[in-house]
Amino acid sequence: MKFSRMLxxxxxxxxxxxxxxxxxxxxxxxxLRCHFCGLWKLSxxxxxxxxxxxxxxxxLKKIGIARVVITGGEPLLRDDSEEIVGLFARKGFSTTxxxxxxxxxxxxxxxxxxxxxxxxGISLDTLDSDTFDxxxxxxxxxxxxxxxxxxxxxxxxxxxxxxMITISHRNIELAPDIxxxxxxxxxxWAIINPVNITQxxxxxxxxxxxxxxxxxxxxxxxxxxxxxxxxxxAGAKIMVSSRFxxxxxxxxxxxxxxxNCHAGISYFTIFSxxxxxxxxxxxxxxxxxxxxxxxxxxNAFRDACDTHRMACPGCIFSxxxxxxxxxxxxxxxxxxxxxxxxxxxRKG
Numbered sequence: 001m002k003f004s005r006m007l008x009x010x011x012x013x014x015x016x017x018x019x020x021x022x023x024x025x026x027x028x029x030x031x032l033r034c035h036f037c038g039l040w041k042l043s044x045x046x047x048x049x050x051x052x053x054x055x056x057x058x059x060l061k062k063i064g065i066a067r068v069v070i071t072g073g074e075p076l077l078r079d080d081s082e083e084i085v086g087l088f089a090r091k092g093f094s095t096t097x098x099x100x101x102x103x104x105x106x107x108x109x110x111x112x113x114x115x116x117x118x119x120x121g122i123s124l125d126t127l128d129s130d131t132f133d134x135x136x137x138x139x140x141x142x143x144x145x146x147x148x149x150x151x152x153x154x155x156x157x158x159x160x161x162x163x164m165i166t167i168s169h170r171n172i173e174l175a176p177d178i179x180x181x182x183x184x185x186x187x188x189w190a191i192i193n194p195v196n197i198t199q200x201x202x203x204x205x206x207x208x209x210x211x212x213x214x215x216x217x218x219x220x221x222x223x224x225x226x227x228x229x230x231x232x233x234a235g236a237k238i239m240v241s242s243r244f245x246x247x248x249x250x251x252x253x254x255x256x257x258x259x260n261c262h263a264g265i266s267y268f269t270i271f272s273x274x275x276x277x278x279x280x281x282x283x284x285x286x287x288x289x290x291x292x293x294x295x296x297x298x299n300a301f302r303d304a305c306d307t308h309r310m311a312c313p314g315c316i317f318s319x320x321x322x323x324x325x326x327x328x329x330x331x332x333x334x335x336x337x338x339x340x341x342x343x344x345x346r347k348g
Contacts, residue, residue: 019296021067021323022060022241023269023280026053026084030074032100033137036195039280040072042245046273052289053084056270057091062293063090067094069319073272076103082111089116096121098164101145102138109148109155119160121191122149126171127178135170149186160343161188162239168195169213172220176227183237187306192228193318194248197255218253225249235342240318243325243332246315257314262324264305279320282308 027047030040060068068088075081076099088095091226093200097112101122124145126132132142152161163182167175175192182190197214228245232238240248251257264278264285271277275284276291285296285304295301315321325332 017265018064019266019268020065020327021069021160021267022065023069023071023267023278023319024076025269025271025273026070026081027078028073029077030100031077032074035135035137036168043073045271048272048274048289050080050087050132052274053087056288057088057093059095059288059293061091063296065093067096069096069098071098074100074103082108082115085112085117086115089118094118094323097122099104100136102141102279103150104148104152106151106155107236109151113156113158116137117156117159119154120156121164122177122347123151123164123166124149124154124182125166126174127181129282131170149188153186153188162191163188163213164191164193166193166195167248169216172216172224175224176231179228179231179236179238190236191318192238192240192245194252196316215255216252221249224234240283241322241332242335243329244318244321251316257316259314259321260314260324261309261312261314261320262328263309263320266327267320267323273297278305278309279315281315282312
């Protein structure tokens with residue numbers, strides 16, 4: 001049912017101005033202090049209730065959203081995160097949870113899976129404990145996160161277990177080894193995303209330029225991304241597209257993040273207090289607690305989204321770029337179809 005909903009919704013999003021997916025930040029709180037993210041600085045933001053999310057699910061269903069991504073902050077800081085996942089899953093949405101893994105154990109993973117979770121993404125940027133703590137502002141958390149990934153892989157057999165790797169100067173040299181470990185040793189799917197440096201108006205999911213070296217040396221980037229491309233061609237479980245790998249290579253060498261974004265058209269972000277923005281780095285244009293289905297098609301909503309999107313210098317977030325590529329770039333459809341067939345064969 002959930003896959004058919006996604007498939008049936010694709011033409012409306014690809015050929016008409018209809019939204020397909022949204023990220024829902026159920027909390028802005030986080031127990032880590034990653035050097036490439038400032039979302040935790042908004043930890044005092046109000047959080048919606050279960051009843052709010054029930055109404056939100058009905059609203060999103062009426063406007064045709066096929067997929068929701070539950071994230072934060074760290075979503076597992078909410079004791080009712082499993083209930084929120086179940087609420088959206090029961091409404092027929094493909095429901096993904098993104099977590100840093102530090103609060104995930106076997107019992108919680110089992111509850112998430114029982115509640116209808118489709119896919120889970122867990123962050124892992126290094127295999128070295130000291131580097132992990134330096135990146136995340138944590139203490140001795142690497143082993144727990146690795147255990148969480150293994151638990152997810154052993155328990156959640158009906159969906160994808162994705163490991164999200166953020167590439168920066170701290171880990172680029174060893175990134176191919178991390179991807180190999182994730183795809184072969186852990187038998188998970190790798191999502192490779194460069195650290196985001198942006199000057200967008202509301203940028204919070206971005207690195208402080210004082211914390212990272214950027215752009216990176218071209219020779220290093222080319223060497224590493226040549227290996228990524230070769231691994232993907234050889235059938236490695238790398239979930240991002242070849243186009244995204246190529247765009248990431250260019251971005252890491254030049255800093256150029258401009259692209260044809262569809263924020264506010266094909267996708268949007270909902271923050272923990274209900275405010276809705278075209279994406280997490282742009283200003284809010286409405287609040288879902290007071291919106292109706294008709295508001296999403298109004299000229300006022302569209303104009304506000306268009307104004308903020310056109311003023312944005314761009315980003316390198318795979319979640320948004322891959323959604324745009326899938327919906328609006330026919331050149332990648334053959335590759336994505338092959339990837340889809342491969343996932344069906346290797347899933348579980």
